[in-house]
Amino acid sequence: xxxxxxxxxxxxxxxxxxxxxxxxxxxxxxxxxxxxxxxxxxxxxxxxxxxxxxxxxxxxxxxxxxxxxxxxxxxxxxxxxxxxxxxxxxxxxxxxxxxxxxxxxxxxxxxxxxxxxxxxxxxxxxxxxxxxxxxxxxxxxxxxxxxxxxxxxxxxxxxxxxxxxxxxxxxxxxxxxxxxxxxxxxxxxxxxxxxxxxxxxxxxxxxxxxxxxxxxxxxxxxxxxxxxxxxxxxxxxxxxxxxxx
Amino acid sequence: xxxxxxxxxxxxxxxxxxxxxxxxxxxxxxxxxxxxxxxxxxxxxxxxxxxxxxxxxxxxxxxxxxxxxxxxxxxxxxxxxxxxxxxxxxxxxxxxxxxxxxxxxxxxxxxxxxxxxxxxxxxxxxxxxxxxxxxxxxxxxxxxxxxxxxxxxxxxxxxxxxxxxxxxxxxxxxxxxxxxxxxxxxxxxxxxxxxxxxxxxxxxxxxxxxxxxxxxxxxxxxxxxxxxxxxxxxxxxxxxxxxxxxxxxxxxxxxxxxxxxxxxxxxxxxxxxxxxxxxxxxxxxxxx
Amino acid sequence: xxxxxxxxxxxxxxxxxxxxxxxxxxxxxxxxxxxxxxxxxxxxxxxxxxxxxxxxxxxxxxxxxxxxxxxxxxxxxxxxxxxxxxxxxxxxxxxxxxxxxxxxxxxxxxxxxxxxxxxxxxxxxxxxxxxxxxxxxxxxxxxxxxxxxxxxxxxxxxxxxxxxxxxxxxxxxxxxxxxxxxxxxxxxxxxxxxxxxxxxxxxxxxxxxxxxxxxxxxxxxxxxxxxxxxxxxxxxxxxxxxxxxxxxxxxxxxxxxxxxxxxxxxxxxxxxxxxxxxxxxxxxxxxxxxxxxxxxxxxxxxxxxxxxxxxxxxxxxxxxxxxx
Numbered sequence: 001x002x003x004x005x006x007x008x009x010x011x012x013x014x015x016x017x018x019x020x021x022x023x024x025x026x027x028x029x030x031x032x033x034x035x036x037x038x039x040x041x042x043x044x045x046x047x048x049x050x051x052x053x054x055x056x057x058x059x060x061x062x063x064x065x066x067x068x069x070x071x072x073x074x075x076x077x078x079x080x081x082x083x084x085x086x087x088x089x090x091x092x093x094x095x096x097x098x099x100x101x102x103x104x105x106x107x108x109x110x111x112x113x114x115x116x117x118x119x120x121x122x123x124x125x126x127x128x129x130x131x132x133x134x135x136x137x138x139x140x141x142x143x144x145x146x147x148x149x150x151x152x153x154x155x156x157x158x159x160x161x162x163x164x165x166x167x168x169x170x171x172x173x174x175x176x177x178x179x180x181x182x183x184x185x186x187x188x189x190x191x192x193x194x195x196x197x198x199x200x201x202x203x204x205x206x207x208x209x210x211x212x213x214x215x216x217x218x219x220x221x222x223x224x225x226x227x228x229x230x231x232x233x234x235x236x237x238x239x240x241x242x243x244x245x
Numbered sequence: 246x247x248x249x250x251x252x253x254x255x256x257x258x259x260x261x262x263x264x265x266x267x268x269x270x271x272x273x274x275x276x277x278x279x280x281x282x283x284x285x286x287x288x289x290x291x292x293x294x295x296x297x298x299x300x301x302x303x304x305x306x307x308x309x310x311x312x313x314x315x316x317x318x319x320x321x322x323x324x325x326x327x328x329x330x331x332x333x334x335x336x337x338x339x340x341x342x343x344x345x346x347x348x349x350x351x352x353x354x355x356x357x358x359x360x361x362x363x364x365x366x367x368x369x370x371x372x373x374x375x376x377x378x379x380x381x382x383x384x385x386x387x388x389x390x391x392x393x394x395x396x397x398x399x400x401x402x403x404x405x406x407x408x409x410x411x412x413x414x415x416x417x418x419x420x421x422x423x424x425x426x427x428x429x430x431x432x433x434x435x436x437x438x439x440x441x442x443x444x445x446x447x448x449x450x451x452x453x454x455x456x457x458x459x460x461x462x463x464x465x466x467x468x469x470x471x472x473x474x475x476x477x478x479x480x481x482x483x484x485x486x487x488x489x490x491x492x493x494x495x496x497x498x499x500x501x502x503x504x505x506x507x508x509x510x511x512x513x514x515x516x517x518x519x520x521x522x523x524x525x526x527x528x529x530x531x532x533x
Numbered sequence: 534x535x536x537x538x539x540x541x542x543x544x545x546x547x548x549x550x551x552x553x554x555x556x557x558x559x560x561x562x563x564x565x566x567x568x569x570x571x572x573x574x575x576x577x578x579x580x581x582x583x584x585x586x587x588x589x590x591x592x593x594x595x596x597x598x599x600x601x602x603x604x605x606x607x608x609x610x611x612x613x614x615x616x617x618x619x620x621x622x623x624x625x626x627x628x629x630x631x632x633x634x635x636x637x638x639x640x641x642x643x644x645x646x647x648x649x650x651x652x653x654x655x656x657x658x659x660x661x662x663x664x665x666x667x668x669x670x671x672x673x674x675x676x677x678x679x680x681x682x683x684x685x686x687x688x689x690x691x692x693x694x695x696x697x698x699x700x701x702x703x704x705x706x707x708x709x710x711x712x713x714x715x716x717x718x719x720x721x722x723x724x725x726x727x728x729x730x731x732x733x734x735x736x737x738x739x740x741x742x743x744x745x746x747x748x749x750x751x752x753x754x755x756x757x758x759x760x761x762x763x764x765x766x767x768x769x770x771x772x773x774x775x776x777x778x779x780x781x782x783x784x785x786x787x788x789x790x791x792x793x794x795x796x797x798x799x800x801x802x803x804x805x806x807x808x809x810x811x812x813x814x815x816x817x818x819x820x821x822x823x824x825x826x827x828x829x830x831x832x833x834x835x836x837x838x839x840x841x842x843x844x845x846x847x848x849x850x851x852x853x854x855x856x857x
Contacts (some may be wrong), residue, residue, distance in 0.1 A: 105728075109710045150728060
């Protein structure tokens with residue numbers, strides 16, 4: 001298996017605040033990796049660094065063998081990095097299918113072909129019945145799928161799913177997890193981000209990376225990581241460490 | 246004394262007023278993320294208010310600027326409640342368009358009420374020259390500088406030392422967190438909009454004596470205020486103060502070496518230069 | 534790319550034929566001049582629409598390009614450039630200046646472009662006023678693009694041609710990838726860049742085309758006025774008027790700017806005295822009314838009324854979107 005994405009000692013600070021410190025990890029092709037960590041641990045900053053919305057102060061981000069640390073968002077997207085946003089960003093006045101067409105336009109200037117490609121992806125995500133509704137009024141579960149659909153339409157090699165299940169009910173989250181699990185069928189590796197090692201992550205993640213105060217404190221298979229004392233401490237505070245032992 | 250240093254001194258004197266104007270715009274932008282394209286028009290209203298006090302009640306503009314500023318505070322508050330508040334969650338596009346509309350209405354209202362005539366206060370102070378060692382400084386400018394300095398220091402103290410000021414900074418940092426901390430964001434926004442307008446109005450009053458007054462007098466000041474805020478780092482009140490002084494000096498040097506027709510051209514050049522080199526502002530800090 | 538449906542093509546041809554015959558039912562040249570102004574500003578509104586409507590970038594400085602068109606015609610033809618070539622060159626100069634402003638201001642989101650546009654028009658006005666070779670405040674004579682007593686008829690047909698050109702460009706944009714990209718940029722620039730759109734470049738392309746077309750309009754205007762001065766060529770009034778025409782009719786719609794131009798200029802003619810007295814006040818009130826009550830404009834609002842199929846599923850706004 002070849003390496004899809006690699007972060008090497010990546011560092012980012014805002015003023016005096018070290019949002020991401022010395023973080024390294026690698027992702028293989030076809031792998032599903034989740035970054036977990038409490039609110040403010042630096043997950044979103046990591047996603048913004050990978051997708052080019054921010055640039056690291058130190059360290060390197062390598063994608064498909066190429067250093068992408070200094071690229072702009074549209075350039076990383078063109079190299080094959082798709083992303084969704086923590087706060088969903090549908091284009092409210094466009095219809096569902098038009099939203100997805102925007103992604104498909106990366107590979108064809110022809111609106112009809114883009115529409116066909118978008119329709120296929122909507123079918124995969126079980127959203128065909130919504131295709132002509134404006135994105136404005138959709139419920140959150142549909143918006144989360146729409147974000148994935150739009151990113152998938154760019155035919156990415158890697159998808160960044162920031163807080164992809166936050167705000168969803170357990171059953172909605174599990175249904176979405178089933179879809180995420182199938183993304184490697186489309187040739188996509190996945191980096192997801194969530195606050196807690198929840199059921200969903202246990203089910204679909206091959207590996208997890210745990211962040212706390214911007215630093216990586218653990219990495220491994222989800223079942224192993226949840227029992228590590230450092231992880232429990234990060235979530236519950238030092239008091240509970242003793243109990244965990 | 247070299248003309249260069251003399252021009253720098255003159256520039257600093259005007260720049261202090263620019264600083265007050267810019268701080269007002271920065272305050273509104275920092276707290277509301279709304280760029281007030283009517284800032285210059287409100288400044289013009291402040292000038293007319295001061296002029297009316299001078300013309301009818303013989304109140305010296307260097308005193309009259311204060312009631313004018315207070316009047317503008319109330320006026321700004323009303324404008325906020327009736328027009329700006331409804332668009333506070335809309336796009337920049339709509340907000341800018343709205344404040345531009347307000348500017349047009351204010352300018353033409355002044356035209357209807359006071360007509361297009363040029364007016365002047367003919368204050369004797371404007372022609373008096375004070376000698377400070379090698380420098381010859383205009384007495385009116387020195388006085389307005391002193392008052393502006395008090396306003397700048399007062400505003401800085403207010404923002405850093407008082408509870409309201411701290412709430413205001415908290416909102417500028419992060420409105421969501423601020424509202425979680427129990428700050429009444431909506432009330433503080435109304436207050437800071439009104440305060441920003443009041444500063445523009447007071448600065449207008451202080452600018453009045455050496456200038457000719459006509460309804461369109463405020464137009465360039467919107468541009469100037471915006472350039473100051475960009476130079477100082479969007480929303481940074483302290484940055485705006487320094488940037489105001491810088492702009493004052495650069496304009497003064499422009500008049501010395503070129504002609505004051507071109508002051509706005511230089512302002513615009515500075516604006517484009519800052520945007521191309523360091524869009525976060527020369528005196529600003531990077532934000533997450 | 535341009536695939537009109539049958540009835541659309543029919544309607545367009547019918548409207549065009551009507552426009553061509555309109556001057557024949559006018560009683561005098563003065564009325565034809567009004568038609569000229571309507572056609573001209575419909576074209577200008579459509580040109581603005583590319584930037585302000587589709588791309589969602591608020592320009593309040595289109596008078597800059599308008600004025601460059603006017604001065605370009607006068608200056609180039611004074612240097613013995615053939616007059617139609619001068620019109621074209623003026624358009625290129627406007628696009629070149631737009632490139633400078635756009636390259637700098639479009640890298641950033643937010644209010645920068647609007648301020649840049651306003652200030653740029655003002656800087657050009659000051660420059661034209663204070664330089665000798667632009668005639669200073671006295672201004673310049675402009676060449677007649679058409680000879681003869683009925684030159685205003687020819688100008689009207691030229692303006693009609695310009696408006697048609699602008700309309701077709703708008704139409705092609707709305708049905709093609711660049712149009713989708715511009716709308717994505719308008720709705721959310723971050724999302725647009727996340728799907729691989731080079732947002733700065735697309736905004737710039739829209740501005741270049743818009744500036745070029747606006748300058749052509751400025752040249753026609755200059756030829757109609759026969760003499761130009763800085764205060765008529767670069768004023769904020771013209772910038773605002775162009776923007777209002779598009780906003781009132783419906784920014785980002787095809788017919789909006791046409792409807793807006795017809796309404797505003799007819800009103801201007803009917804209430805000539807009121808407009809002369811306080812046109813800025815009227816513009817200001819129109820802006821406030823549009824922003825507060827009619828943000829989609831007349832055409833946009835009507836479209837919403839008649840659009841049945843695409844009713845939103847849930848009436849409420851999407852959650853967690855109000856902030857930022």
